[in-house]
Amino acid sequence: MKLIHPRDQIITIIDRIYKRNMTTTSGGNISILDDNGDIWVTPAAVDKGSLKPLDIICVKHDGTTVGKHEPSSEFPFHKAIYEARPDIKSVIHAHPPALVSFSIVRKIPNTNVISQAKHICGPIGYATYELPGSEKLGEVIAEEFKKGFKAIIMENHGTVLGGSDLTDAFERFEALEFCARTIIYGSQIGKPAYLSDAQIDDFESQVPKTRPKMSSTEFPSDEREKRLEICKIVKRACEQSLMISSYGTVSMRWRGDDFLITPTNVNRWDLSLEDIVQIKNGEREKKKIPSRATWIHQEIYKRNPKVNSIIMTQSPYLMAFAVTKKHLDVRTIPESWIFLQDIPSLEYGCHFKTTKKF
Numbered sequence: 087m088k089l090i091h092p093r094d095q096i097i098t099i100i101d102r103i104y105k106r107n108m109t110t111t112s113g114g115n116i117s118i119l120d121d122n123g124d125i126w127v128t129p130a131a132v133d134k135g136s137l138k139p140l141d142i143i144c145v146k147h148d149g150t151t152v153g154k155h156e157p158s159s160e161f162p163f164h165k166a167i168y169e170a171r172p173d174i175k176s177v178i179h180a181h182p183p184a185l186v187s188f189s190i191v192r193k194i195p196n197t198n199v200i201s202q203a204k205h206i207c208g209p210i211g212y213a214t215y216e217l218p219g220s221e222k223l224g225e226v227i228a229e230e231f232k233k234g235f236k237a238i239i240m241e242n243h244g245t246v247l248g249g250s251d252l253t254d255a256f257e258r259f260e261a262l263e264f265c266a267r268t269i270i271y272g273s274q275i276g277k278p279a280y281l282s283d284a285q286i287d288d289f290e291s292q293v294p295k296t297r298p299k300m301s302s303t304e305f306p307s308d309e310r311e312k313r314l315e316i317c318k319i320v321k322r323a324c325e326q327s328l329m330i331s332s333y334g335t336v337s338m339r340w341r342g343d344d345f346l347i348t349p350t351n352v353n354r355w356d357l358s359l360e361d362i363v364q365i366k367n368g369e370r371e372k373k374k375i376p377s378r379a380t381w382i383h384q385e386i387y388k389r390n391p392k393v394n395s396i397i398m399t400q401s402p403y404l405m406a407f408a409v410t411k412k413h414l415d416v417r418t419i420p421e422s423w424i425f426l427q428d429i430p431s432l433e434y435g436c437h438f439k440t441t442k443k444f
């Protein structure tokens with residue numbers, strides 16, 4: 087994404103947000119501060135479901151605007167955030183259903199509900215209500231950003247996220263809305279449980295680099311075919327809200343117990359053929375870091391000759407069961423029983439590769 091023009095980055099991300107029902111047709115805006123000090127921003131009063139690159143407005147650092155529309159009515163708070171925080175280069179504001187639900191009951195979602203969100207979102211700020219589009223709203227939000235927050239709930243309004251670039255801001259937005267959905271859905275079937283900071287540290291400290299490197303790697307056609315299959319299924323999973331940018335591992339058995347697997351720390355939406363990591367004879371392709379879950383995929387392939395592909399992911403409805411420890415009874419319709427059979431649940435952390443008891 088980094089070398090893509092700001093207006094095209096904005097179109098790509100607003101499209102993802104809109105298609106996944108994370109904002110309304112009229113609400114939500116995105117901006118990018120470029121290296122010239124100019125701000126690229128979505129326009130006011132244009133349907134978010136049909137924006138084109140030339141609809142994006144450039145507000146020059148001297149205040150003049152270039153483009154065929156007026157900039158977003160919320161532009162004042164985007165500008166205020168950039169002035170308050172030089173480390174922030176992109177801002178997303180939206181009205182996603184779950185975070186708006188939190189904003190109207192005036193609560194902040196606890197991001198310890200899943201393993202990675204605490205580090206991606208950081209602590210969450212709270213901006214008290216001010217009139218949308220007003221300078222005062224900009225001041226209130228900028229004050230929260232000055233405290234160090236990058237993610238904020240806006241009272242009776244929505245959310246605003248900052249990032250070092252647009253991908254970073256989107257990952258934060260997606261993870262925070264995911265937490266909010268999981269908490270809401272979980273509350274419908276039980277009482278959500280939250281991870282301790284120590285349990286989250288265990289997740290973060292899994293070491294993916296210990297696997298030895300190959301001296302050279304070959305890429306036969308049947309290997310390349312599987313790379314494409316993995317990329318396609320990851321993209322489909324993201325589009326269907328069955329995976330988010332920051333979490334999810336997919337692998338496919340290749341030859342014997344050798345396999346291909348997704349890398350660690352690559353945004354799932356932007357996964358490319360070159361990102362996939364080949365694991366052969368227990369060794370990884372050099373210069374690549376496979377998923378932290380590689381060892382468990384390897385063990386599953388070794389012990390289960392009939393398993394040819396593994397997907398690890400988070401989806402909001404399934405996570406509702408995971409965080410409440412409720413049993414998911416799949417004997418509801420015939421199809422679910424045929425495809426799933428009974429689903430066991432495992433303790434948090436049992437698939438981590440650490441020196442601890444796991």
Ligand SMILES: [Zn+2]
Nearest residue numbers: 113114218244
């Ligand atoms: Zn708004």
